[in-house]
Structures are given as C-alpha cells and as structure tokens.
Amino acid sequence: MTAHQTISPAPVTAAEKLTGAEIVVRALVDQGVDTLFGYPGGAVLPIYDALFHEPRLKHVLVRHEQGAGHAAEGYARSTGRPGVVLVTSGPGATNAVTPIVDALMDSIPLVVITGQVPTHLIGSDAFQECDTVGITRSATKHNVLVKDVRDLARAIHEAFHIATSGRPGPVLIDIPKDVQFASCPYTPPGEVRFAHAYAPRRLGDPARVREAVELIASARRPILYVGGGVINAGPTASEALRAFAGATGAPVTATLMGLGAYPASGPQWLGMLGMHGAYEANHAMHDCDVMVCVGARFDDRVTGKLDAFSPGSKKIHIDIDPSSIGKIVHCDVAIVGDAGEVLAQMLDAWAGRQPADLSPWWAQIDGWRARNGFAYAPSDTVIKPQYAVERLYALTRGAEAGGREVYISTEVGQHQMWAAQFFHFHQPNRWMTSGGLGTMGYGLPAAVGIQVAHPDALVIDIAGEASVQMTMQEISTAVQYELPIKVFILNNEWMGMVRQWQQLLHGERYSHSYASALPDFVKLAEAYGAVGLRAETPAELDAKIMQMIDTPRPVIFDCRVAKDENCLPMIPSGKAHNDMILADMAAELGSLIEDDGKRLV
Amino acid sequence: MTDTLPADPAGSAYFLDFETGEERRATFAVIVDNEPGVLHRVVGLFSARGYNIESLTVAETDHAVHTSRITIVTRGREGVLAQIKAQLGKIVQVRQVFEVGGDPRWVERELALVKVRGTGEHRVEALRIAEIFRARVIDTGTDSFVFELTGAPDKINKFETLMRPLGLVEVSRTGVLSIARGAERV
Numbered sequence: 157m158t159a160h161q162t163i164s165p166a167p168v169t170a171a172e173k174l175t176g177a178e179i180v181v182r183a184l185v186d187q188g189v190d191t192l193f194g195y196p197g198g199a200v201l202p203i204y205d206a207l208f209h210e211p212r213l214k215h216v217l218v219r220h221e222q223g224a225g226h227a228a229e230g231y232a233r234s235t236g237r238p239g240v241v242l243v244t245s246g247p248g249a250t251n252a253v254t255p256i257v258d259a260l261m262d263s264i265p266l267v268v269i270t271g272q273v274p275t276h277l278i279g280s281d282a283f284q285e286c287d288t289v290g291i292t293r294s295a296t297k298h299n300v301l302v303k304d305v306r307d308l309a310r311a312i313h314e315a316f317h318i319a320t321s322g323r324p325g326p327v328l329i330d331i332p333k334d335v336q337f338a339s340c341p342y343t344p345p346g347e348v349r350f351a352h353a354y355a356p357r358r359l360g361d362p363a364r365v366r367e368a369v370e371l372i373a374s375a376r377r378p379i380l381y382v383g384g385g386v387i388n389a390g391p392t393a394s395e396a397l398r399a400f401a402g403a404t405g406a407p408v409t410a411t412l413m414g415l416g417a418y419p420a421s422g423p424q425w426l427g428m429l430g431m432h433g434a435y436e437a438n439h440a441m442h443d444c445d446v447m448v449c450v451g452a453r454f455d456d457r458v459t460g461k462l463d464a465f466s467p468g469s470k471k472i473h474i475d476i477d478p479s480s481i482g483k484i485v486h487c488d489v490a491i492v493g494d495a496g497e498v499l500a501q502m503l504d505a506w507a508g509r510q511p512a513d514l515s516p517w518w519a520q521i522d523g524w525r526a527r528n529g530f531a532y533a534p535s536d537t538v539i540k541p542q543y544a545v546e547r548l549y550a551l552t553r554g555a556e557a558g559g560r561e562v563y564i565s566t567e568v569g570q571h572q573m574w575a576a577q578f579f580h581f582h583q584p585n586r587w588m589t590s591g592g593l594g595t596m597g598y599g600l601p602a603a604v605g606i607q608v609a610h611p612d613a614l615v616i617d618i619a620g621e622a623s624v625q626m627t628m629q630e631i632s633t634a635v636q637y638e639l640p641i642k643v644f645i646l647n648n649e650w651m652g653m654v655r656q657w658q659q660l661l662h663g664e665r666y667s668h669s670y671a672s673a674l675p676d677f678v679k680l681a682e683a684y685g686a687v688g689l690r691a692e693t694p695a696e697l698d699a700k701i702m703q704m705i706d707t708p709r710p711v712i713f714d715c716r717v718a719k720d721e722n723c724l725p726m727i728p729s730g731k732a733h734n735d736m737i738l739a740d741m742a743a744e745l746g747s748l749i750e751d752d753g754k755r756l757v
Numbered sequence: 758m759t760d761t762l763p764a765d766p767a768g769s770a771y772f773l774d775f776e777t778g779e780e781r782r783a784t785f786a787v788i789v790d791n792e793p794g795v796l797h798r799v800v801g802l803f804s805a806r807g808y809n810i811e812s813l814t815v816a817e818t819d820h821a822v823h824t825s826r827i828t829i830v831t832r833g834r835e836g837v838l839a840q841i842k843a844q845l846g847k848i849v850q851v852r853q854v855f856e857v858g859g860d861p862r863w864v865e866r867e868l869a870l871v872k873v874r875g876t877g878e879h880r881v882e883a884l885r886i887a888e889i890f891r892a893r894v895i896d897t898g899t900d901s902f903v904f905e906l907t908g909a910p911d912k913i914n915k916f917e918t919l920m921r922p923l924g925l926v927e928v929s930r931t932g933v934l935s936i937a938r939g940a941e942r943v
Contacts, residue, residue, distance in 0.1 A: 290794075294802075294805055298849040299794075300792075300794075301793065318849055351790065352849050352850055353790075477847065478847075479840060482840075483843075
C-alpha cells in the first residue's frame with residue numbers, strides 16, 4: 157500500500173516540549189495508569205529513564221516478558237482497567253506475543269509498549285530488531301509503529317480508547333528509540349483528535365430488544381447462557397444480569413470466562429456449561445426452547461457437536477462484536493451492543509411482567525441435578541484433586557467472611573477444570589483463567605498482577621505441576637515485591653489433560669506426557685525466598701491449606717494428588733450436550749468415543 | 758466503525774453453509790484509513806481465516822483525509838461472506854465495507870493488457886475481435902499485438918477465451934474496481 161503519513165501532526169497546545177519518553181510517561185499518568193509490568197532493554201532505556209523520575213507509576217519488574225503480559229492480564233481482569241506492559245525491542249517483543257494473543261482471545265484490554273531500534277535502522281537487521289508490528293498484527297486488536305514524536309501522545313491515548321472500548325483487546329505501540337529522544341509539545345487526552353473513525357455501538361437496537369423480550373416471555377424452557385462479555389462490561393452488567401434473571405426466573409449457566417457474573421450461590425445457577433461443565437447445565441442447554449446468549453461466542457468447548465447443539469431452541473445473541481453473531485450458530489434475534497447496556501434495556505422492556513410458570517422446566521432441571529454429575533470417588537488415603545479444590549474453597553470462606561477478597565487464577569489443564577467445577581464464584585472479576593488460547597503458564601504471573609492490584613486480597617493460583625513450570629520464574633517477582641501469592645499445585649506428575657486424552661483417544665499410549673524429573677517444589681520455593689508447603693494425605697490437607705492462607709508471604713504449595721484421576725464429567729469429542737460421560741461410567745470410557753470424535757481437538 | 762450487522766439468519770456460518778449453501782462470487786469495496794499495515798491486516802484476515810482472494814486492488818483515493826479504497830473479489834457461501842464483511846468491519850482502520858458485486862446500484866470495471874501472437878488469418882481475426890470489444894492496440898509488431906481492454910470481469914474473460922485459439926500469450930489484469938452509480942459519494 158502506498159501509505160506514508162500515519163497521522164497528521166498533533167495540535168500544539170503548550171509551549172513546553174517533552175521528549176518522546178516523557179510523553180509516554182505523562183500519557184500513562186493522564187490515562188490513570190498506576191502500574192506497569194515490564195522488563196528494560198536497550199530500545200526502551202529512555203522510557204525507563206523517564207520512569208525513574210515519575211513516582212506516580214509503579215513498575216513491576218518481571219523475570220520474562222511473557223510474565224509481564226500475563227501479569228497485566230491478571231491486573232486488567234481483576235480491576236476492569238487496562239493492563240500496561242513495557243518491553244524492549246526484538247526478543248522483548250517476541251516474548252510478549254503469547255500473552256498478547258491470550259488477551260486477544262479472551263478480550264482483555266492491554267496496552268503494550270515496545271521499544272524499537274532507531275527509525276534509520278529499521279529494516280537493516282539491527283541488533284535486537286524485529287518487525288514487531290508485522291509479527292503482532294494478527295495478535296492485536298490494533299497496533300501502530302510511531303515514527304514521528306508528534307504522533308506519539310495521540311497514538312497512546314487512542315490505544316487506551318481502542319483497548320478498552322467495544323470488544324476489549326490488546327493494542328501495541330512500537331516506539332523507535334530516536335522517537336523516544338525527540339521532543340515536541342504534549343497533547344493531553346482531552347485535546348486529542350483520534351486518527352480513526354472507530355466507534356463501537358453500545359446500545360442495542362430497541363426493536364430487537366423488544367423482540368428478544370417477547371421471545372423470552374413466551375418461553376417455557378428458557379436459559380441464560382452468559383460469557384466473559386458480561387464480566388468485561390463491568391460490575392453493573394453482572395448486576396443487570398442478576399436482575400434480569402430474577403425478573404424472568406430463567407436458569408443461568410456460564411462459560412469458563414463468565415464465572416462470577418451470576419453468583420454460584422444464586423437459586424437459578426446451573427453451573428458452568430461445556431465439555432467439562434455441569435450435567436444439568438448441558439442438558440438444559442440441549443432441551444431449552446429459548447436460549448439467551450449474552451457476551452459469549454459459542455466456542456467449540458461449549459457447543460459440543462454443532463449439529464446436535466440445542467436443536468429445538470430459538471436463540472437470542474447479544475454481543476458487542478458483530479462478527480461473533482452468526483459465526484458458529486444461527487441466531488434468531490441478534491443484538492449488537494454492550495452486555496450491560498443491553499441487559500438494562502431488556503430489563504426496562506420486560507417492565508412489570510410476571511415470570512412465566514417455569515415449574516415444569518425446573519422440575520426437569522432438578523432431575524438432572526439429582527444425577528450429581530460432579531460426583532467422584534472419594535479416598536482417605538490419597539488426595540483427590542477435586543477434594544483438594546473443594547477444601548481450598550471451603551477453607552477460604554473464612555477469609556472471605558472476614559472481608560478479605562479471594563481471587564483465583566489458574567494454569568491450563570485438568571486442574572483448571574477442577575477449579576472451575578469445585579471453586580465457586582459469587583462476584584465478577586474474581587476468576588482469572590486462560591480460556592480461548594489455553595496458555596499453560598498463565599496463572600502464576602496473572603496472580604502477580606492480581607496481587608499488585610489488590611495488595612490485601614488472598615490471591616491463589618490453582619496450578620498444575622506442568623503448567624506452572626512454564627513461568628515459574630515469576631515467583632521471584634512475587635518475592636521481590638512482597639506479593640503474598642499462593643501457588644497451589646495439584647501435582648499428579650503428569651500433564652494430566654494430555655494423559656487423559658491419550659487414555660481416552662489414543663489407546664493408552666502415554667507419549668511424552670510424564671515428567672519423570674520434577675523439582676522439589678518446597679525446596680524450589682525456599683530457593684526463591686518463598687515458603688514451600690507440601691500435603692500428601694487427605695488427613696493433613698486442611699491444616700496445610702490453613703497454614704498457606706495464614707502465611708503473609710508467597711507460598712508454593714505442593715499438593716500431591718491422585719495421579720490418574722480423570723476430569724469428568726465430559727462431553728466427549730463429537731458428542732452432544734446430552735451425551736456426557738460421568739464418573740460412574742468411567743470403566744467404559746474408551747468405548748464411548750467414536751472414531752469421528754477422535755479426529756477433533 | 759462500520760455498521761455491520763449480520764443479523765439475518767443468512768449470517769449463519771453453520772446452519773446454511775456447511776451443509777447446503779452454494780458458493781458465490783462477491784466483491785467488497787473497503788474504505789480504509791491510508792496508513793502502513795492496513796493492507797497487511799486485510800490480507801492477513803483473509804489468510805488467517807481461510808477466505809479466498811480472487812482479486813485485490815488498492816490505492817489512495819482521497820489524499821486530503823488519507824483514505825484508500827480496497828476492492829476485493831472473493832468466493833464463499835453466504836455465512837462466510839457475512840463473516841468476511843463483519844470481520845473487515847472490526848479492523849480499526851476500516852471505515853466502511855460495502856458488498857458491491859451483483860448489486861445493480863454499483864458498477865464494476867477492470868483493465869486488462871492482453872498479448873496475442875499470430876500471423877495471417879489469426880492476426881486479422883484477433884484485430885477484428887478487438888474492435889468488437891473496443892480494445893485498443895497499444896503495441897504491435899509484425900507478428901504480435903498488445904491490446905488494452907476495459908470492462909466488467911466477464912467481458913475480459915470472454916475476450917481471453919476468444920483470443921486463446923488465436924495465439925493468446927499473456928494477460929495482465931488490474932483486478933476489479935467498483936463505484937456506486939448516481940451522484941452521491943459513499
């Protein structure tokens with residue numbers, strides 16, 4: 157493309173000139189940023205120099221740029237504010253790519269600032285040069301290389317606007333070192349004219365809202381299926397959801413990303429749906445007559461076999477991203493808008509209606525509930541991983557009752573699903589997990605970011621011993637900043653989900669899924685200056701968990717659990733919602749999955 | 758941000774398309790902010806999501822406001838085409854997306870340069886067909902012509918077909934451009 161000038165020069169509003177590096181720092185302060193997660197290097201040293209003089213910005217030095225990105229994600233998801241990352245050029249930028257894609261998939265607002273080699277060296281294969289905007293173009297919601305210092309303030313302010321509005325996501329700003337040294341007047345947020353016509357719609361079309369409400373009012377077997385969009389739309393969206401659920405009497409299920417939008421203690425709560433979701437939630441999705449999808453995207457972990465997905469229902473889809481609507485599943489009423497705004501509109505349109513008589517539907521649901529889909533075989537000799545999460549949940553209630561907020565992050569795998577099944581969330585923004593991308597190594601650095609944002613909270617990374625080793629070095633960050641995160645490792649010595657799939661789908665050929673050399677996590681914790689704890693029997697578990705909770709320092713907890721436990725219930729690949737495998741069918745597991753299903757991911 | 762609302766059931770990429778939908782050709786006119794990387798984002802979207810590009814034209818069209826116009830010809834089932842439109846609309850630098858192919862309110866044109874080698878009857882016949890198509894001769898030798906031809910893509914396809922037995926050597930085409938009929942700007 158014959159493109160040159162990114163943005164025309166910013167208007168001059170003050171005689172005072174700042175360097176590009178100072179503009180970065182000033183713009184971050186003006187955007188309300190209080191914390192950056194970063195790692196210095198040659199191409200960002202001018203910005204680090206400017207940070208040195210700015211007491212309003214706390215910088216958290218991570219141990220690897222991937223950690224900076226996930227920490228910023230944890231910060232963002234737990235506060236509702238954008239996470240900010242500052243890394244250098246070349247490897248600094250490439251190391252940050254994984255969390256950037258993670259944030260794109262899970263719609264997390266991030267602003268990532270990368271240093272770049274000086275403008276005149278771009279394209280010359282200079283030291284620590286890489287094509288950062290090229291590499292991250294498909295990884296970001298938007299990115300920009302700022303080649304003129306006069307464009308810098310606007311680019312940063314616009315980055316915050318784009319990252320946090322519409323469907324949130326990561327925005328990257330690549331700043332060459334000479335631009336950081338060059339100077340020009342600074343433009344504050346209120347005086348900037350954005351370069352793009354980007355303006356996502358927040359309010360739903362009123363006609364569609366009325367149509368949706370009529371459909372819900374006529375339903376006899378309705379269900380609310382809510383996703384991360386409700387969390388992203390802020391706490392008022394969760395309140396609107398609770399009010400709308402109350403008004404309609406409809407049961408509520410949520411995706412992995414939507415946990416906490418509706419309280420797990422609420423009377424209409426069915427539990428998480430999907431591949432490892434609640435038996436009653438999946439059956440209700442299958443048999444409902446009207447499905448209201450709010451801020452979710454019919455992910456393949458949720459739908460199971462598509463042509464058997466909720467075959468008899470009319471579907472209402474509310475999403476701020478028009479491309480999510482109709483992408484996977486046909487919907488009958490499409491409403492583009494912010495989940496919170498549209499739910500409030502629907503509540504208005506519902507007005508004083510009485511809920512329909514849904515008692516036959518609830519009776520049916522109670523039948524599914526009675527099946528007790530999360531049951532597992534208990535043991536008094538080995539710690540069952542489900543039991544460990546159940547006890548962790550129970551024993552953190554005291555902290556919660558005492559006014560100490562509890563935040564949970566996870567890695568990716570079986571432990572993540574057990575956490576979603578057995579830890580219960582009653583408020584939004586308390587549950588941080590890598591859903592779309594499924595990034596092993598997310599949880600520990602995310603916990604660092606959460607704890608930075610909530611210094612007094614109890615922050616626990618429910619981890620697996622395989623995932624946690626991918627970003628284990630960030631425990632050093634936690635120690636440096638006295639962040640008392642708890643890394644609760646369900647240690648079964650296997651990549652558990654891989655092992656489970658190999659058992660079920662690959663003839664029990666356990667190809668490279670066992671780590672025969674694991675660190676001693678207690679000694680490892682001590683080596684890092686953290687506290688190490690270990691529990692090996694159910695009898696000692698409670699006391700050790702309490703010891704962890706009461707330790708005011710970072711803790712790595714090596715919870716030795718049953719090695720070959722499978723994560724159930726499960727919709728096997730290629731099956732429908734009403735075709736779940738439950739724990740008491742486990743003997744026949746292998747035979748329940750057909751060849752077609754084995755080809756799927 | 759363009760208002761891309763794939764609200765009608767035809768927007769489903771699943772129920773209609775995977776099973777029953779027919780593929781069709783579609784032309785999208787995309788008005789974008791002219792800045793580095795926009796073309797990469799648009800083309801990257803097509804490759805990342807597995808859509809086809811049959812032709813692509815791009816140039817700055819309004820220097821004052823830094824907008825360019827990208828015209829993309831693609832093929833797909835209805836749901837896929839609705840997704841293409843919605844996904845294009847999500848790109849921050851994209852201002853507007855129009856589907857113009859097959860819409861009588863829009864015209865599409867393409868320019869082709871066509872080289873034909875031949876002597877005797879073939880040469881005479883090539884020249885005669887060129888006249889019918891209102892193609893201009895822009896280069897000639899004793900045994901070759903280069904024709905310049907504009908028209909809708911179908912017309913150029915037809916010209917190519919007729920020239921093939923007469924000694925067609927090579928064709929260079931611009932890809933499709935489009936504009937709405939009438940006095941208004943989009």
